[in-house]
Amino acid sequence: MAAPALPAPLGAPYRIGFVCLGNICRSPMADVVTTSLVADAGLADRVEVRSSGTGGWHVGQPMDERAAARLTASGYDASRHRAQQHDATWAGLDLVLAMDAANLAEIGGESDRVRLFRSFDPEADADPAPDVPDPYYGGDAGFADVLAMVERTCAVLVDGLARLDLR
Template structure:
């Protein structure tokens, strides 16, 4: 199984939005048996809480399930994930401080996959209030990520990688 972890600061806005959006894309391509998806935050302020209402609202508007999203903190054991996707450079740096250097290659920013994008970091809607902008960036980035994972792991629709 291929595993993906999305990480932002508090795990209530960007990373759970990315987790739910990516999971929906994985399900749409019948790859749920091949790809595991989770999210975490580098901070501990919101551990155990549901996502921000703005995140939940944008997911509802786009018919994306969000029932099982609960904030948790990123920790060293998260090195087990194959793809560790940061929403911004600050969280990317914070994760690399926690992970052994041998796992740094798994960590990258979501928008690194979008060369044509002027944005290089997913802005935090907790501060900006612009959940639509964040959703648009996350949706595009998740599409690119899924294509990358399918190519990297030779996955096709309905593939049961590793089973």
């Protein structure tokens, strides 16, 4: 599957947001991985990455310990994340990616700048469920699966960013 084109920049920096339910597992994992890949690509001064949750239960809290441990074991810095709730200020982002269909519906549905995260996943066609599964109520294997999904999808996103004219 070819990844969809990224929307043209609205301004500088290019701003990407990831959204899940509580902003303690899936979207912060995507935030941390993308931030790392953006820095590795030399785009840190031209791309801003953030994440939020549709619910406010965890606002101000660090990410789930299991998500942070999985990221740390894979060489990422998960220490700076603090949960935020999705709000109207996100309307001005260049691209917002929802982790599942319920999150997408809660933020107003798909548009040219709002999509499902897995629309960029090179393995999404092989999976009948286009959602990033929520690992919160499961075990460590769920966090490992989500990180693998996030890493391959974020690599495609950052590759697309590197091809945009970001000044």
